[in-house]
Amino acid sequence: GADEDNNRTTFDLESSADVGLVAFGAEEEGKIVSLAITHTPPEDSDLVEVGVETIPSARKKGLASASLAALSRCLTEEGHTVEYRCQRYNRASRRTAQRVGFADCGRYYYYVCRKI
Numbered sequence: 001g002a003d004e005d006n007n008r009t010t011f012d013l014e015s016s017a018d019v020g021l022v023a024f025g026a027e028e029e030g031k032i033v034s035l036a037i038t039h040t041p042p043e044d045s046d047l048v049e050v051g052v053e054t055i056p057s058a059r060k061k062g063l064a065s066a067s068l069a070a071l072s073r074c075l076t077e078e079g080h081t082v083e084y085r086c087q088r089y090n091r092a093s094r095r096t097a098q099r100v101g102f103a104d105c106g107r108y109y110y111y112v113c114r115k116i
Contacts, residue, residue, distance in 0.1 A: 024070040026063035034063035
């Protein structure tokens with residue numbers, strides 16, 4: 001749709017809206033360059049995981065923090081607990097979470113099962 005023409009992130013906004021995901025974004029020159037979005041529809045759980053993506057040319061401008069802060073504020077005002085995960089080596093993502101007020105509450109591990 002028309003929104004997709006103005007979206008420079010990898011998120012499919014139309015499909016995301018169709019399944020009930022919630023997103024807040026930042027624009028430059030009429031194009032969405034940063035987007036914070038829920039991973040699942042908020043009505044499915046009190047705990048909502050969120051993520052954020054900013055295109056490379058729009059990074060280091062505070063857009064990810066602004067998008068993530070707006071989404072997190074909306075969700076917490078509705079009574080949700082908001083969870084943000086990132087890889088421990090992704091310092092920029094960790095700084096974004098810290099700027100918005102997320103607390104580092106632990107580490108987690110991924111396990112992968114592959115056919116041998």
